[in-house]
Amino acid sequence: MHILFIEDEAKIANFVRAGLKEQGFVVDYCDNGDEGYRRALDNTYDALVLDIMVPGKDGLSILKSLRRQGHNVPILLLTARNELDDRLEGLNLGADDYIAKPFFVEELIARLHAVVRRSAGDRQNLLCVGPLKLDRIAREVTCDCQIVELTSREFNLLEYLMRSPGRVFTRTQILEHIWGYDFNPSTNVVDVCVQRIRKKIDGIGGAGWIESIRGVGYRFRDDGKQR
Amino acid sequence: MAKLRSFRIRIALLSAILAGSALVGFGLISWWLIYDAKVNRLDAELENQLIRVGRPRPLDRWHADEASLRRELGIPTNTPIAVLVIDAEGNVLYGSPQWDAGLETQNLWISRPSSLPFPSPSPGQRPPPPAPRFMTQQTASGRWRIGAVTTPFAQVAIAVSLNAVTQEMAIVRNIFVVAIPGVLLLVAGGAWAIAGSSLSSIQRLTQVVANVTANGLEQRVPIESADLEFIELIQVFNQMLERLERGFKQASRFSGDAAHELKTPLTILQGELERTLQQAEPGSEIQQSLSHLLDEVRRLSEIVRKLLLLSLADAGQMSLHRTKIDLSSLLTEMLEDIELLAPDLEVQAKIAPGLDVWGDRDLLIQVLQNLISNAIKYNLPKGWIQITANRHTQGVSIQVSNASNEIAQSDRDRIFERFYRGDPARTRQVEGLGLGLSLAREIARSHQGDLTLDPPLPGQTCFTLTLFSTTLKHRRTDLGIRRRSPYL
Numbered sequence: 261m262h263i264l265f266i267e268d269e270a271k272i273a274n275f276v277r278a279g280l281k282e283q284g285f286v287v288d289y290c291d292n293g294d295e296g297y298r299r300a301l302d303n304t305y306d307a308l309v310l311d312i313m314v315p316g317k318d319g320l321s322i323l324k325s326l327r328r329q330g331h332n333v334p335i336l337l338l339t340a341r342n343e344l345d346d347r348l349e350g351l352n353l354g355a356d357d358y359i360a361k362p363f364f365v366e367e368l369i370a371r372l373h374a375v376v377r378r379s380a381g382d383r384q385n386l387l388c389v390g391p392l393k394l395d396r397i398a399r400e401v402t403c404d405c406q407i408v409e410l411t412s413r414e415f416n417l418l419e420y421l422m423r424s425p426g427r428v429f430t431r432t433q434i435l436e437h438i439w440g441y442d443f444n445p446s447t448n449v450v451d452v453c454v455q456r457i458r459k460k461i462d463g464i465g466g467a468g469w470i471e472s473i474r475g476v477g478y479r480f481r482d483d484g485k486q487r
Numbered sequence: 488m489a490k491l492r493s494f495r496i497r498i499a500l501l502s503a504i505l506a507g508s509a510l511v512g513f514g515l516i517s518w519w520l521i522y523d524a525k526v527n528r529l530d531a532e533l534e535n536q537l538i539r540v541g542r543p544r545p546l547d548r549w550h551a552d553e554a555s556l557r558r559e560l561g562i563p564t565n566t567p568i569a570v571l572v573i574d575a576e577g578n579v580l581y582g583s584p585q586w587d588a589g590l591e592t593q594n595l596w597i598s599r600p601s602s603l604p605f606p607s608p609s610p611g612q613r614p615p616p617p618a619p620r621f622m623t624q625q626t627a628s629g630r631w632r633i634g635a636v637t638t639p640f641a642q643v644a645i646a647v648s649l650n651a652v653t654q655e656m657a658i659v660r661n662i663f664v665v666a667i668p669g670v671l672l673l674v675a676g677g678a679w680a681i682a683g684s685s686l687s688s689i690q691r692l693t694q695v696v697a698n699v700t701a702n703g704l705e706q707r708v709p710i711e712s713a714d715l716e717f718i719e720l721i722q723v724f725n726q727m728l729e730r731l732e733r734g735f736k737q738a739s740r741f742s743g744d745a746a747h748e749l750k751t752p753l754t755i756l757q758g759e760l761e762r763t764l765q766q767a768e769p770g771s772e773i774q775q776s777l778s779h780l781l782d783e784v785r786r787l788s789e790i791v792r793k794l795l796l797l798s799l800a801d802a803g804q805m806s807l808h809r810t811k812i813d814l815s816s817l818l819t820e821m822l823e824d825i826e827l828l829a830p831d832l833e834v835q836a837k838i839a840p841g842l843d844v845w846g847d848r849d850l851l852i853q854v855l856q857n858l859i860s861n862a863i864k865y866n867l868p869k870g871w872i873q874i875t876a877n878r879h880t881q882g883v884s885i886q887v888s889n890a891s892n893e894i895a896q897s898d899r900d901r902i903f904e905r906f907y908r909g910d911p912a913r914t915r916q917v918e919g920l921g922l923g924l925s926l927a928r929e930i931a932r933s934h935q936g937d938l939t940l941d942p943p944l945p946g947q948t949c950f951t952l953t954l955f956s957t958t959l960k961h962r963r964t965d966l967g968i969r970r971r972s973p974y975l
Contacts, residue, residue: 269751269754269755271755271758271759272751272754272755272758275755275758275759275761275762276758278762279758279762340747340750340751340754360792361750361751361753361754362750362753362754362756362757362758362784362788363754363757364757364758364761365758365761365762366761411823412820412823413820413823413824413827427765428764428765428769428774428778430764430778430781430782431782432781432782432785432786433781433785436785439824439856440852440853440856447828447829449824449827449828452827452830453827471769473769473770473774474770474775475770475772475774475775475778476764476769476770476774476775476777476778477778479769
């Protein structure tokens with residue numbers, strides 16, 4: 261997948277590019293808005309990742325100009341400013357999604373996949389890793405063709421882990437993503453929830469797919485195949 | 488004496504006291520002048536009579552003289568008159584039967600007429616009339632005015648009772664006693680009214696100022712329609728508002744800027760940490776410490792995020808992305824969490840179905856999570872949590888209560904303050920930032936609702952989140968391009 265990434269902060273650009281490349285993205289990077297806008301007009305990218313605050317033409321102006329000229333390339337905004345205002349303005353101007361700094365690359369990748377899928381009209385919302393199949397639309401999980409009954413939190417957690425097999429998530433990261441911001445990070449709610457999911461899938465061939473990483477958190481076992 | 492708090496009452500009292508003392512002084516003086524004038528007039532009459540009476544005459548004439556005296560003096564018949572005549576040897580020539588034995592005349596007569604060195608009357612020249620002397624005396628029968636004269640022939644004293652004068656003066660006094668309090672009441676009432684009318688312009692000013700402060704710090708009190716006397720006050724107030732606004736904006740811009748500036752390094756830190764964490768050997772020590780670092784970075788980001796939201800709320804720029812939210816199902820989902828988060832707690836829930844509100848989903852979820860997580864954090868061992876959600880006429884109210892120790896009054900007052908976390912010794916072991924409640928209330932208020940701590944009940948704490956009907960019906964036009972906040 262070919263991505264244009266416009267971001268002036270070199271250090272942010274570095275790890276984002278590294279993360280994207282690991283996942284098989286081809287990333288064009290530029291550090292100012294004017295050049296970024298030119299490239300966006302010239303080339304056909306699968307998606308754009310725009311930082312709102314860049315020198316030259318800022319992210320929102322690029323977004324506005326592109327949409328005005330009829331480009332409907334999926335655009336994902338990066339925002340470090342007032343999240344809410346930017347989110348609203350960006351979405352109103354025609355951005356497909358936004359992500360607030362500080363963010364996890366994994367989250368960015370998931371969102372990128374989502375916007376590209378959406379813009380391609382690809383309604384395939386099936387995540388398949390190992391014996392597990394997760395349908396995002398039907399919110400249904402099957403393990404070796406047997407339906408697994410999950411609560412909404414359990415479903416979200418499993419989806420979160422399955423989205424990036426092999427990637428390690430800390431408990432806080434999981435807690436924040438699934439439960440929100442204000443819960444006490446020292447609770448064992450993540451462990452309890454993972455135990456419950458394991459109990460439900462273990463008997464039907466899912467044993468060992470959610471791995472505990474000692475002192476860190478959890479990851480979904482990577483079976484080596486690319487999604 | 489306790490200081491009187493009311494300006495109006497003070498003014499009225501002060502005017503009454505001032506007018507009262509003036510009136511009383513004036514009354515006393517005029518009373519005295521009237522009395523003096525009456526006595527003087529009596530004295531003048533007496534003098535005439537004394538001179539007339541003092542001439543030598545036969546003894547039996549005294550009686551007749553006394554009878555005519557009353558007419559000559561112009562004294563009403565009911566006023567007692569007495570006459571005493573003594574010859575040069577001190578023998579009483581005539582004494583009225585009414586003569587009060589208590590009347591003392593010795594001081595009035597100059598001395599024995601015999602001892603007086605009367606100049607021999609030169610021929611053709613009348614001797615000067617002897618000067619009478621006057622005195623007021625109090626006896627058992629009342630007050631008497633005595634006039635006395637010493638002539639070469641006799642010593643004569645005429646006493647006139649002052650009872651009539653005293654009675655007249657009593658009437659004058661009574662008039663004063665009635666009139667002065669009446670006038671004082673009028674003065675006090677007038678002063679009260681005047682003070683009221685001058686205060687009414689201050690009240691109008693207060694109203695204007697109250698409106699201004701309610702509408703926001705950027706408002707100013709209009710100066711055009713103000714009374715001349717208040718212009719300076721208004722100017723001072725406006726200057727104060729300006730300083731306040733500047734300081735407030737600076738503070739809020741500072742935290743906004745700081746939060747924004749912190750985000751870039753935090754993003755880098757988090758990104759690099761995460762990348763290294765993924766590359767580290769699973770479960771290795773380095774990965775574990777990286778994960779701890781990552782958690783701390785997340786915590787820092789959380790503080791920054793909340794500070795930014797708070798600074799936006801302070802600047803009145805917290806904008807909401809309102810959608811229809813089903814609070815009932817949201818709360819039901821959260822109940823599921825409580826069971827996971829705190830399996831020891833007893834959970835009671837009474838959630839009315841179909842509680843829809845227009846609101847910012849992310850922010851309202853944050854408020855509810857904050858309330859629930861507080862209820863868990865500050866619960867007692869083996870405690871309970873109760874959540875009730877109801878629709879009422881004005882909107883929706885959600886109550887989250889939990890078993891807890893008593894919250895001290897000082898803590899209750901400050902519980903919504905930023906970074907306030909109650910007794911440090913008691914709450915240190917509980918994770919938290921002290922920003923949650925403050926932010927939750929700002930979010931509730933930006934939804935035209937409120938978040939309050941209910942009055943204390945023994946053994947429990949209860950917060951009430953109210954979202955008013957404007958939240959339900961009033962749908963702000965969040966579409967369209969928003970003017971960017973000047974500093975973000």
